[in-house]
Amino acid sequence: MGNPVVHFEIGGADDGPLVTFYGELFGWGLRTVPGARYTLVDTQAGAGVNGGIGKSQTGEPWATFYVEVDDPQAALDRAESLGGQTAVPVIEIPGMVTFAMFNDPDGLLVGLVKSEEPQEGVPQGPSAGDGAAVDWFEVLGVDAARTQAFYTELFGWKVNQGAAGYGLVDTGAGRGIQGGLGAGEQAHWATIYASVPDVERALARAEQLGATRAYGPLAVDDHTQTGVLRDPAGNVFGVYHHGPH
Numbered sequence: 001m002g003n004p005v006v007h008f009e010i011g012g013a014d015d016g017p018l019v020t021f022y023g024e025l026f027g028w029g030l031r032t033v034p035g036a037r038y039t040l041v042d043t044q045a046g047a048g049v050n051g052g053i054g055k056s057q058t059g060e061p062w063a064t065f066y067v068e069v070d071d072p073q074a075a076l077d078r079a080e081s082l083g084g085q086t087a088v089p090v091i092e093i094p095g096m097v098t099f100a101m102f103n104d105p106d107g108l109l110v111g112l113v114k115s116e117e118p119q120e121g122v123p124q125g126p127s128a129g130d131g132a133a134v135d136w137f138e139v140l141g142v143d144a145a146r147t148q149a150f151y152t153e154l155f156g157w158k159v160n161q162g163a164a165g166y167g168l169v170d171t172g173a174g175r176g177i178q179g180g181l182g183a184g185e186q187a188h189w190a191t192i193y194a195s196v197p198d199v200e201r202a203l204a205r206a207e208q209l210g211a212t213r214a215y216g217p218l219a220v221d222d223h224t225q226t227g228v229l230r231d232p233a234g235n236v237f238g239v240y241h242h243g244p245h
Contacts, residue, residue: 002155003155003156004175005065005066008052009053010063012056012232015053018053019053046126049135069155084104098116108189110190135195138189140188144183147181158172199240203227203229206239213229223244227240
């Protein structure tokens with residue numbers, strides 16, 4: 001069984017504008033953690049995963065996903081043995097969460113979160129509503145084979161080869177979200193995607209709110225379109241629409 005992708009996170013030097021941007025763009029529910037400069041995100045989509053928006057301690061922005069593991073330190077050690085590098089050592093916030101972060105062989109940032117028993121009365125996923133679901137992750141490195149080998153060896157994922165240089169991921173966990181691993185000629189990132197009714201409308205609205213359009217809408221096949229924006233902090237974030245066959 002592979003490790004599931006269970007959380008997403010977005011950050012920047014000033015988290016306030018990001019909270020406003022994503023709340024207005026996707027209709028997410030937002031709850032600020034007092035004194036922490038961190039906002040919990042309930043996408044209110046009834047599917048996918050929840051996340052958070054935080055203030056960068058270094059000034060560098062980030063948008064990424066977190067993979068659940070039993071032992072974050074062991075996972076960091078394994079990532080380093082495969083060519084990655086520890087970015088954030090294991091941090092335990094008592095009663096809340098234990099997490100860490102690494103840079104993969106291309107320097108792309110990904111998080112780790114320790115497996116915990118579900119707390120009674122605490123929702124385990126997005127509540128029902130009309131928000132945009134975050135239900136896809138993606139890593140585009142320099143070399144598709146290297147990227148796919150790193151993540152499959154680290155997390156026990158399986159990759160089903162699709163188009164040249166890109167493979168669909170089955171984490172094998174039976175929960176969390178699925179994604180894709182591949183390579184980009186000039187675009188390299190580890191990020192997440194939100195499911196939207198209309199890619200062009202979402203990108204245009206993002207531009208009105210202060211983002212820039214990286215690309216899109218782009219037809220992947222006869223029933224799927226994708227697009228990528230850069231939020232006000234410069235983070236890469238994807239949107240897609242998957243219509244009927």
